[in-house]
Amino acid sequence: MTAIEEYLERQVRLxxxxxxxxxxxxxxxxxxxIGREAEMDKLDRLCGxxxxxxxxPAGVTAPTAVARIDGAPYDDDRVAMFERLWSKLHSEHFPMLSEPTTAEARANVAFFESYFSNFIEGTEFEVSEAENIVFGNQIPPKRPQDAHDILGTWRVASDEGELAAILDTFESFEAALKRRHSAIMEGRPEKAPGIYKEIxxxxxxxxxxAPDLVRGTLKRGYxxxxALADPFARAAFAMFVVSEVHPFLDGNGRVARLMMNGELARSRQARIIIPTIMRNDYLDGLRGxxxxGNAESYLRILAVCRNWSAPMPWDSFPLTKxxxxxxxxxxxxxEAVxxxxxxxxxxxxxxxxxxxLDVQASASRPSTFS
Known part of the structure; x- marks a missing residue:
């Protein structure tokens, strides 16, 4: 009977x-x-x-059928992907790399996390322009929505209370996901910030x-x-789940990376920042x-980016640049190629x-007061 339940659920899903x-x-x-009215009655009740x-009806056992009847149908192919990645992450150990200790350094981390995350999605500004947007609240009149994308991402990335939130239930995870997405996309109301996609x-x-499978698939991913303890493993897993489900009309990559780094920030671990030079490698890793199911390339790229960002001199913004x-x-x-x-x-x-070199350059400049 389980096989029949799975088949029928898959038919209605597809x-x-x-x-x-x-x-x-x-x-x-x-x-x-053929005189099978009793069996037909069971089939009719199951279909209903x-x-x-x-x-x-009593006795339904197929997980996909049970989930659909309970109002949380899910994509079983994606859940199989999640299970394979979980098995890989669950069996490995990853190095612990502590986050910066000062508030100023963590604010700088949040800025560059937001800057590069938006660059990945094609929201391209010079660093100086992004500085003016984030720290000077100077919104370019010709690109107000792009500017708000960076500003919204930074507001979440720099909110230590938000990122430290304990997501110990699916409901809390889902609420954080919607809340963070709403902040990122506040400048684009037509993209339904914080609301799951309907197309x-x-x-x-x-x-x-598919839209009707979003919540159930996220729940299974959660x-x-x-069941993962290692902060890096949780980060890599959370990012892939959100990216693969793509629960919103837009802003999915940015919110997926915020969910990833939220797992690291909560454990006071160095975040994963994906610089422009690694954009294609990162996207190729996700696609693979x-x-x-090639998790090795995906995890290697995340590790490379984290090993690059962890020793950065975050306390000094000019030095970091x-x-x-x-x-x-x-x-x-x-350009890199x-x-x-x-x-x-x-x-x-x-x-x-x-x-x-910076000290020497500063010493060689004419004095402002000469």
Whole structure:
């Protein structure tokens, strides 16, 4: 009976109510001819329960059928992806890298997290322009919505109370997800900030989770998430779940990365910041995990980005900018390829050398008071 329940639920999930009604009508005409009215009655009640028009019959065991009857249907193919990633993460140990200790440093982390996260999505500003938006509240008149995307992302990324929130139930996880998305997209009311999508979305030909399966799929993903203890593992898992479900019309990548770094910030761990030079690698890693379950590339990219951001001299905004330039963080993929450059880790010697050059440059400038 479980196999029948799974089959019927999959039919209504993939093809809608009409598919199940057609199966039921065809079965009725056959049942009379072969004397299977009792079995037909069971099938009728099961179909009615799956369609939400009848109470659930006793003894339903298929998880997908139970979930649909309970009002939380989910995408079982995506849940299988989550289970495979969970198995990989659950069996590995990841290094602990502490976050910066000062409030100023953490504010700088939040700025660059927001800056690069928006750059990934095509919201491109110079760092100086983003500084004026975030710290000077200067909204460019020709790009107000793009500016609010950065500002909204920064407000969440810099809100330590928000990121420290304990998400120990699915309801609290879901509320944080909607709250953070609403803050990011507040400048785009037409994108329904904080509200799950009502129409399907896709990237190219790749379709994300159907609108009616969003909440159920997120809930199943959360069940795996809460069974992970390691902060990096939780971060990587949370980001993939939100990205793969794509629960909103827009802003899914940004909110997925905020959910990722929320897991790290809550444990006082260094965040994962994905600089421009790593954009293509990051997206390729996500696509590989979605398409063929290749978690190794995805996790390697996140680790590379974290190992780059953790030793950054976050206490000094100007020094951080300079070190990012020297480590090739701002390069676009094509620039990096043509110049044969890659992201490099900011070593203490590199940071010291930049500090010395900065001091020398400052000493050589004419005095303002001369």
């Amino acid at each position: 093809h809608g109510d009409s598919a199940l009604n057609r199966i039921r009508d065809e079965a009725k005409s056959v049942a009379v001819l 329960a799956l369609l939400g028009t009848q109470p659930s 399907a979305n896709r990237a190219g030909t790749y379709e994300f989770v 069940e795996f998430l809460r 995990l979605s398409a063929n 300079a070190v990012m330039t020297r480590t090739n963080a701002y390069l676009r993929h094509q 043509s110049e044969n450059k890659r992201l490099t880790v900011p070593t203490p010697s590199l940071i010291s050398a930049i500090e010395i």
